[in-house]
Amino acid sequence: MAQALSRPAFLPRGMLLAAVAVVGGTLLLASLGHRAPVNPAVTGERPVATRDLRFADRDDGAVVVSDARSGAVIEVLPGGSEGFVRGAMRGLVRQRRIAGLGPDLPFRLSTWPDGRITLLDTANGNAMELHAFGRTNAEAFLKLLATGE
Structure with a gap:
């Protein structure tokens, strides 16, 4: 028993190679599957629908x-309702406040x-890819685009 404790423990070579292959394969698939947001100014792509929105807090919350x-x-x-819309807007408004920008310019909601x-903040150019947060969350914003005039 004392002899077993004094010997260094090594991973079997096959297990180590398999772990390296899994990590390498994961990195390869992630890099191939990643699609960076396309800059419409570069591609000339136009949105299917767009609407400029303003968000204002009321005293009752x-x-x-x-x-x-x-x-x-x-x-x-x-x-207390529409948690995702509130959370997303809270983050974008916070970025405006840090940059010293006011609420004058609207937010632009677009589908492509x-x-x-x-959702683009026209004041500072920050954008959120809303579909990345899941269908239910994105639909909370889509109903703002669909309602109206």
Whole structure:
């Protein structure tokens, strides 16, 4: 028993090679499967649908979503509802505040021919690929695009 404890323990060569192959294969597949967001300015790609939106907090905790062009109220999100919309907007507004930008410029919600859904902050150029957060979360924004005029 004392002899077994004093011998260094090594991984079998086959197991080590298999682990390296799994890690290498995973990295290869991830790099092949990754698709960076396409910059529409470079490709000339045009959105299928787009709408400029404004988000404003109310004293009762609700968020009022309005069309930036017409000023028409699209939807009022009561406090405690639409968690993803609130969370996404909280992050984008925080970035504006850090940059010293105000609420004057709208957010642009767009759908693209390849199925992407983006929310662009026109004040600083930051964009969120909403479809990356799952279908249910993306649909919370899509209903803001679909409602209206």
